[in-house]
Amino acid sequence: MDIKQRHWNRKPCAVAEGHYKGGVKMGFFEPPNIDRMLMNNDVKGLIKALKHKDKSIRANAAKALADLYFHFKLKADEAAEPLIKAFEDNENEESWVSDSISMAFIRIKGWKEWERYLEMRKKRQKAKAKNS
Numbered sequence: 001m002d003i004k005q006r007h008w009n010r011k012p013c014a015v016a017e018g019h020y021k022g023g024v025k026m027g028f029f030e031p032p033n034i035d036r037m038l039m040n041n042d043v044k045g046l047i048k049a050l051k052h053k054d055k056s057i058r059a060n061a062a063k064a065l066a067d068l069y070f071h072f073k074l075k076a077d078e079a080a081e082p083l084i085k086a087f088e089d090n091e092n093e094e095s096w097v098s099d100s101i102s103m104a105f106i107r108i109k110g111w112k113e114w115e116r117y118l119e120m121r122k123k124r125q126k127a128k129a130k131n132s
Contacts, residue, residue, distance in 0.1 A: 031057055038064040043078060050086040050101075055093060058086060059100040066104035080109050084117065 032049040049061035
């Protein structure tokens with residue numbers, strides 16, 4: 001077998017070509033492509049993007065989750081808990097990040113669920129302050 005033949009029979013390396021995440025091919029060091037995840041209905045990838053270090057990626061991932069739910073009626077519970085966690089993680093960040101996350105939650109679960117969450121949160125904070 002000559003060199004050309006061996007080259008064509010070789011299988012591509014996943015790291016050299018870029019890795020696959022949720023069915024979406026991404027470069028190894030590239031930031032998540034929110035638009036591509038949205039087009040591919042990649043809920044798991046969007047939930048993972050809520051934890052990204054870049055604020056704009058977190059905010060856009062929350063908006064994309066809300067769009068997926070609104071247009072395709074995905075399961076609300078699948079995205080609601082990660083949005084709550086992302087909201088709590090981003091509370092001390094700039095307000096536009098937590099605002100976009102809270103608006104995504106409201107779009108998915110509704111205003112009453114958001115108010116219920118805020119009331120439970122206040123009770124937890126009061127109990128924590130009382131115990132301290």
